Amino acid sequence: MILTDYxxxxxxxxxxxxxxxxxxxxxxxxxxxxxxxxxxxxxVEYLQTRGLNGHTDRETFKKTMPVITxxxxxxxxxxxxxxxTSPILSSNAIxxxxxxxxxxxxxxxxxxxxxxxxxxxxxLYSLLMPVMSQFVPGLDKGKGMYFLFIKSEAKTPxxxxxxxxxxxxxxxxxxxxxxxxxxxxxxxxxxxILCPDSYQSMYSQMLCGxxxxxxxxxxxxxxxxxxxxxxxxxxxxWRFLCNDIRTGTIDSQINDQSVREAVTKILxxxxxxADFIEAECSKDSWQGIITRLWPNTKYVDVIVxxxxxxxIPTLDYYTNxxxxxxxxxxxxxxxxxxxxxxLCKPSEVSYTLIPTMAYFxxxxxxxxxxxxxxxxxxxxxxxxxxxxxxxxxxxKLGQEYELVVTTxxxxxxxxxxxxxxxxGFKNNAPQFNFICRKNVVLxxxxxxxxxxxxxxxxKNAVNHLLPFDATLAEYTSYADTTTIPGHYVLYWELSxxxxxxxxxxxxxxxxxxxxxxxxxxYRQGRVCDKSIGPLEIKIVExxxxxxxxxxxxxxxxxxxxxxxxxxxxxxxxVELLNSRAVSSFFSPKCPKWFPGHKQWxxxx
Ligand code: AMP
Numbered sequence: 001m002i003l004t005d006y007x008x009x010x011x012x013x014x015x016x017x018x019x020x021x022x023x024x025x026x027x028x029x030x031x032x033x034x035x036x037x038x039x040x041x042x043x044v045e046y047l048q049t050r051g052l053n054g055h056t057d058r059e060t061f062k063k064t065m066p067v068i069t070x071x072x073x074x075x076x077x078x079x080x081x082x083x084x085t086s087p088i089l090s091s092n093a094i095x096x097x098x099x100x101x102x103x104x105x106x107x108x109x110x111x112x113x114x115x116x117x118x119x120x121x122x123x124l125y126s127l128l129m130p131v132m133s134q135f136v137p138g139l140d141k142g143k144g145m146y147f148l149f150i151k152s153e154a155k156t157p158x159x160x161x162x163x164x165x166x167x168x169x170x171x172x173x174x175x176x177x178x179x180x181x182x183x184x185x186x187x188x189x190x191x192x193i194l195c196p197d198s199y200q201s202m203y204s205q206m207l208c209g210x211x212x213x214x215x216x217x218x219x220x221x222x223x224x225x226x227x228x229x230x231x232x233x234x235x236x237x238w239r240f241l242c243n244d245i246r247t248g249t250i251d252s253q254i255n256d257q258s259v260r261e262a263v264t265k266i267l268x269x270x271x272x273x274a275d276f277i278e279a280e281c282s283k284d285s286w287q288g289i290i291t292r293l294w295p296n297t298k299y300v301d302v303i304v305x306x307x308x309x310x311x312i313p314t315l316d317y318y319t320n321x322x323x324x325x326x327x328x329x330x331x332x333x334x335x336x337x338x339x340x341x342x343l344c345k346p347s348e349v350s351y352t353l354i355p356t357m358a359y360f361x362x363x364x365x366x367x368x369x370x371x372x373x374x375x376x377x378x379x380x381x382x383x384x385x386x387x388x389x390x391x392x393x394x395x396k397l398g399q400e401y402e403l404v405v406t407t408x409x410x411x412x413x414x415x416x417x418x419x420x421x422x423x424g425f426k427n428n429a430p431q432f433n434f435i436c437r438k439n440v441v442l443x444x445x446x447x448x449x450x451x452x453x454x455x456x457x458x459k460n461a462v463n464h465l466l467p468f469d470a471t472l473a474e475y476t477s478y479a480d481t482t483t484i485p486g487h488y489v490l491y492w493e494l495s496x497x498x499x500x501x502x503x504x505x506x507x508x509x510x511x512x513x514x515x516x517x518x519x520x521x522y523r524q525g526r527v528c529d530k531s532i533g534p535l536e537i538k539i540v541e542x543x544x545x546x547x548x549x550x551x552x553x554x555x556x557x558x559x560x561x562x563x564x565x566x567x568x569x570x571x572x573x574v575e576l577l578n579s580r581a582v583s584s585f586f587s588p589k590c591p592k593w594f595p596g597h598k599q600w601x602x603x604x
Pocket of ligand 1: 099100101165303304305306307326328329330331332333416418434436437446
């Protein structure tokens with residue numbers, strides 16, 4: 001025991017020292033990372049055709065290589081997906097594609113990755129608990145109840161697997177065969193996490209979490225939305241779960257053999273525990289249910305930065321205000337950084353980018369003043385703008401930047417699409433507040449809907465109104481997270497010229513057409529994960545949008561420049577819209593969704 005403690009302490013110390021070292025030498029590390037990436041990939045087609053000529057220094061790299069978006073490299077990615085194995089982007093073999101929740105043309109973006117990136121991701125994970133243990137001692141004395149899930153995967157025409165980065169990680173030996181470590185000791189057995197059926201996966205993880213309730217010291221999920229979904233699941237299914245705990249048998253709906261076997265090792269008949277859970281869950285109020293059922297929980301580990309901040313009040317309610325801890329910032333392109341002050345308030349969270357993960361550059365972002373204080377980032381960069389990118393150690397406190405990465409897997413000066421603000425420094429490495437994802441207007445779970453997608457979807461839907469001589473005068477939208485799961489609400493103001501009343505089924509068709517027109521991540525959330533509820537259209541009284549404009553102007557918007565916002569968040573505006581709603585319609589069924597890109601269907 002003493003030996004274990006000693007080892008853990010030593011391991012934590014080493015990890016914290018690593019963070020000290022790489023943040024103190026941030027610039028040197030960044031220089032080395034770029035040299036390493038460019039020298040090993042000197043002969044790849046993408047760098048050669050642009051004339052980098054084997055140079056590995058920052059100056060030549062910046063002068064020669066363009067700053068790009070996904071669409072710029074999509075033809076290369078399509079070639080890899082279609083079976084071209086020549087070194088196009090990376091000299092290493094592409095091991096799989098990571099499908100991002102960011103989309104292009106309605107489909108998930110596909111990030112090529114190489115085997116060794118798994119090691120880099122594991123390294124970032126390994127930093128989290130040593131950091132946390134500085135603030136919350138004793139976390140090695142119990143377990144973490146984390147609701148973790150895999151998503152479906154597809155194969156590209158060439159046979160490469162395409163799946164989300166977390167699915168890739170959980171299925172890797174880095175996760176599955178991790179050696180015993182008190183910090184990765186979870187209540188969910190691997191089999192329950194790796195179960196492809198999301199109901200069985202959730203049910204079995206909840207059951208194991210309840211059985212081990214006294215051992216649980218921390219709870220979490222990746223995003224806040226996922227954790228709230230788990231609470232909702234418990235609300236719906238606690239009677240079955242209690243029955244299983246009372247009798248020591250597993251509900252017959254759980255028919256995945258490996259899940260049953262794994263749960264059997266944990267589940268023992270425990271009528272007292274079943275009585276306790278039943279008593280708590282039958283109470284009228286579910287306020288503080290997390291601390292009631294898992295009384296030793298010290299914090300909730302979920303991302304509540306960015307759009308996820310909309311879930312903070314709900315989490316506070318269910319957890320009786322336990323600390324909400326955002327530990328890391330990552331993406332399919334690359335894992336970026338960690339929060340070195342994890343007990344800070346959600347509004348103050350900043351992530352320290354770890355300089356070994358990739359070569360980072362920063363494109364300054366201007367904020368337009370005004371009511372919307374919209375963020376302006378040019379879509380394609382001219383020569384001058386390309387020169388404005390700064391290195392990691394050169395960012396300025398308080399300034400906002402768009403993140404640009406050059407990764408070990410073959411992305412060069414790639415715009416991730418996130419806007420960050422410099423909040424401070426850890427040694428020489430900057431710490432960033434996550435501000436937003438560019439252009440995203442609506443988000444409930446991992447879906448990211450931008451204004452153009454919304455506009456197209458609405459355009460398709462209004463065709464249903466043509467036979468009634470009705471047109472859409474104005475519209476806006478709102479991500480309603482007061483329902484669980486949350487759902488998109490569209491506020492429509494109509495111009496009615498015809499005399500035939502519009503039947504409700506027509507508006508329901510409009511809802512479904514919008515859903516069918518939205519991107520694949522939205523539709524997957526509706527169909528597979530049930531993490532997004534049916535889309536709603538609220539018809540508002542004529543003149544509502546004039547009132548909205550009056551309101552914006554009363555807050556200081558300029559009359560000349562006023563444009564109807566295509567998404568609203570500000571509570572008084574949502575209230576104004578709701579108070580003028582005359583009817584409401586929901587999508588009657590789920591939209592269609594298939595794993596993989598639509599163009600691959602019939603190709604596999
Ligand atoms: P994906 O590529 O689907 O893994 O999504 C990655 C994106 O999720 C990032 O580029 C961010 O926009 C968002 N994201 C990841 N981590 C965080 C975080 N800690 N806070 C806010 N947004 C995050």
